Amino acid sequence: MTEPKTERVPRRRAETRRRLLDAALPVFAEEGFGRSTVEQICERAGYTRGAFYSNFASLDELFLAMWERRSAAMTEAVRATFDELTATDLPDVRAIVKHVLPAIPVDDAWFRVSAEFTAHALRNPSLLRVMTAREDAIAEALMPLMVDLLARAGRSIPDPVALGQALVALHDGTSAQCLVDPANPLVRQRREDLFVRVITAYTKENHDD
Structure with missing residues (x-):
């Protein structure tokens, strides 16, 4: 038919x-x-x-659609990683970082393009507002997963918004370092170490009453 x-x-x-x-x-x-x-x-x-x-309507709109699609794929990858984990997989923060970090890859092409578009958006207030709103939406989608993961490792997050902003800044900064020195295994190890330190600093250990 x-x-x-x-x-x-x-x-x-x-x-x-x-x-x-x-x-x-x-x-x-x-x-x-x-x-x-x-x-x-x-x-x-x-x-x-x-x-x-x-x-x-424009290349700006095309980029934002591309960014939204990529963000959705990343969120699903993190969710899939979360679904595969069991309680015994998460004894501490480092175990969480080791499992989740590979779902948020360092991508040379995407880093270059997103950095250029961010600079472009900084000159366009209306575009910057759209980017900020979409970044907030990504954080709102991902942070509940992080809250659950950390709870299973015995930790809680007093301020999820602050942790989300810190993780975004950390990802962007360490991505640049990994791309500048891609053959150096210490760079990626330090990236993992920094994620552990930042998450530990922004969370607290739960104690049974």
């Missing part, structure tokens, strides 16, 4: 959007966000400018 036209159109649109998003990251990473063009992304994806503008 032939698929109804009303169903084919949304599927084609979703496929077009997916291919444009897939094409955007390598173009942004190779050319730089500020030097990339709609035409370059369309050429990589195999579409025309019309296909782009039927899905996105």
Whole structure:
């Protein structure tokens, strides 16, 4: 039976959007966000400018959609890691870090593009507000998982917002160090050590009454 036209159109649109998003990251990473063009992304994806503008109003909107998709994938990876763990896997903070940190990879292309876009957003207050709101939404999705993980290791978080901000800053800073010196195993070990120290500093040990 032939698929109804009303169903084919949304599927084609979703496929077009997916291919444009897939094409955007390598173009942004190779050319730089500020030097990339709609035409370059369309050429990589195999579409025309019309296909782009039927899905996105601008490269800013495309990047934000790409960021949202990537954040959702990262959140699901952390959730999957959480679901695989058992209570015996989590004797302390370091055990949590060792299990969860691989779900938040250090990605060269993404780091370059996101750093450039952040600099771009700092010159655009309305865009910066959108980024801030979306970062808050990511933290709100991830921190309950961290609260549960730490509770299973016998620790609680007095201020989840402060810990979330500290972890984002730590991830960004140590990602840069890992990318600058990728062959040095000590850099990644220090990254793990720093996560342990920061989480320990922002949490407290629970004591049975």
